[in-house]
Structures are given as C-alpha cells and as structure tokens.
Amino acid sequence: MSRSPEREPFVLLVHxxxxxxxxxxxxxxxxxxxxxxxxxxxxxxxxxxDDTEAVRDAVRYRAPHGPVLLVAHSYxxxxxxxxxxxxARLAYIAARMPLPGESPAxxxxxxxxxxxxxxxxxxxxxxxTLLPRAREALYSATPAQHAERAAVLWRPMRSRxxxxxxxxxxxxxxxxxxxVCTGDRAVRPDAQRACAARAxxxxxxxxxHSPFYSAPDLLAxxxxxxxxxxxxxxxxxxPPDGEPVGTDPAQ
Numbered sequence: 696m697s698r699s700p701e702r703e704p705f706v707l708l709v710h711x712x713x714x715x716x717x718x719x720x721x722x723x724x725x726x727x728x729x730x731x732x733x734x735x736x737x738x739x740x741x742x743x744x745d746d747t748e749a750v751r752d753a754v755r756y757r758a759p760h761g762p763v764l765l766v767a768h769s770y771x772x773x774x775x776x777x778x779x780x781x782x783a784r785l786a787y788i789a790a791r792m793p794l795p796g797e798s799p800a801x802x803x804x805x806x807x808x809x810x811x812x813x814x815x816x817x818x819x820x821x822x823x824t825l826l827p828r829a830r831e832a833l834y835s836a837t838p839a840q841h842a843e844r845a846a847v848l849w850r851p852m853r854s855r856x857x858x859x860x861x862x863x864x865x866x867x868x869x870x871x872x873x874x875v876c877t878g879d880r881a882v883r884p885d886a887q888r889a890c891a892a893r894a895x896x897x898x899x900x901x902x903x904h905s906p907f908y909s910a911p912d913l914l915a916x917x918x919x920x921x922x923x924x925x926x927x928x929x930x931x932x933x934p935p936d937g938e939p940v941g942t943d944p945a946q
Contacts (some may be wrong), residue, residue, distance in 0.1 A: 702761045704783070704922040706733035707753055711769030711790070712740070713825050713849045718768075721841075722907045725915035731922055732761075740852045743774065751778035758782070762925035766918060767791075769882065769904070772890075773799055773856065776864035783925040785871040786918060789882050789904055792873065792890035793861050800858040808832065811881045823852045832880040837908040845908070872896040872921045874914065879904045896921065 706726055708719045716735035726733045736753045738746045750765070757763050762783035767775035772790030779785055791806070793799050804812075814829035827846070834842035873891035877884050881904040891897040898917050902910040 703732065704764055704925040705757050705761045706731055706764045706766060706918055706922055707757055707782070708733060708735040708766045709750060709768065709771040709775055710735065710738060711767075711771050712854075713823075713829075713852055714768075714845070715848060715850060717848055718845060718905070718907055721911040722915050722918070725911060726918065729915065729919045731919060738771070738774065738854070740850055740854050743777075743854050743857050746771075746774040746854050747778040749778075750774045751781075754779055754781045764918065764922045764925055768907070770854075770856070773861075776866060777861055779865040780863075780869065782865065782869055784921055785866055785869050786874070786921050787866075787871065787890060787894065788874045788906060788914070789876040789879055789887055790873075790890070791856075792866060792871075792893055793864050794893075795862055795864060795867065796860045798858050798860050800856045803856055806882060806886050808880055808883055821853060821855070825849045829881075833904050834908060835880050836878055836903040837905055841908040845905075866893065870895045870924065872898070872917070874906065874917060875899045876902050876904055876906055878902055896924075 710716060710718050716737045719735035723733045723735060736749060738749050754763055754765060758781045764784045764786060765775055765779045765782035766786040766788065767790040768788045769790050772787050772792050775785060776793055791799060811832045814826045814832055816824050816826055830842055830846050871894045873894035875884055875887040875891050877899050878901055900906055900910050900913055906914045
C-alpha cells in the first residue's frame, strides 16, 4: 500500500541572521526535483522570542500532515533548539546547538571567527546590520551572482543571542544531524565540530558559511537522506550520483 502524499516527509528550512527565506531557493529547487515537499520560513528577526515562536508555529502547522525535517542554518540553531520539539528530525548547518545550562551569548566570541565581529554594526537602538566586508566572510566560495544578490537583500536584525540558557533544547529528544562547513570564515569549524559530536549523523562539506549557495547539490542530497530517516526508521534515500551524504551511526 502506497503512502499518502500528506504523510511524506516535509522539509522546513530556517535561515540564519540577516538573511531571509530567499537564501534557500537553490536547495528547495533540488529538493523538489528529488520529490520532497519543502518550505523556507521567514524569521521576523525582531527578537529571539519572536523567532522561536515563528519556528514553533511553522512546525505545529506542518506536523499533522507528515513528519517534519527541521533545518537550521547558523543563528537559526537557537530558535530551532528552543521551538523545534515537534519535529521528527533536526538538521543543523553550521548552526548553534546549545547545551542545556549553557549561556549562548557567553559563547559568541568562541563561536564566531574573530574577524567576523568587525563586519557588524550595532545602532544605538540595538539594531545590528552587516557591513560590506561581511560578504567575504559569508560567501568566500559562493558564485558571484548569488553573493551579490544576497548582499542586497541582507536584513537588519534586532534579535539577540540569548544570555539565558535553554533548559530543554530540542536536540536532546529529537534525532539530529549536523553539517560542518570546513571553509567557514564566519563560524569557527572547530566550534561546529563540537556541536556535530552531539548529533546522530554528521557530514563535513568543503564549503563556505553558506552551503545553500556554495554546495547546494551536496547539501540537498544530505537533506534528502535525512528526510528518509523521518519515515518510520527507513534507510535514507541514496543520492543521485552515489556520493556519501552522511549516515546514522546507529544503523
């Protein structure tokens, strides 16, 4: 008996700081070609609480219609960890994966590459914007046309990395996967590897901080594989070209 389309996995993608749903276009197109439903949500970036509620609401809306693979890039790892408990599986892409009892804000300087802090400007009202020099840190291996478009679309941000620890991050109870971006110039790869060690599955990609631009094929293949784990323990789907996409060590 074939599975109802409404019960197939659904990939919900969450962008990071200063970005928007637009950054996932290359990935959603590839997921569609692989037969997966997906949607990229738009975080309000008005506060951490607002961002968490946006994630929680999006998962709550999708979960009754099929298992949700919830994907977080960079900053989004925090609202996803705070609001993603109803997802079937989590995927962190160069993303924060906070430990319970640990203050995310206090770890920021060890999380980011020191040079990246010089690419931020904070206004008197607390709004943070990216300076032009952020482009090299975020998109060092990204095709020029994507980097140029993204820089035009960067968003100001009032959300702050929280000082208060997350007592019950979703990854403690929801199976997870992690992608380390080894050429990242915004987030330290070693800090990413420390997070990846907590995940159920992991993959290292030779890419910059933005694999949705610099490695969309490999990233989409990895997400297709992770979506396969959402289907009642099924083996992950094989990538079209046979490349390794990261497996579940428990299997």
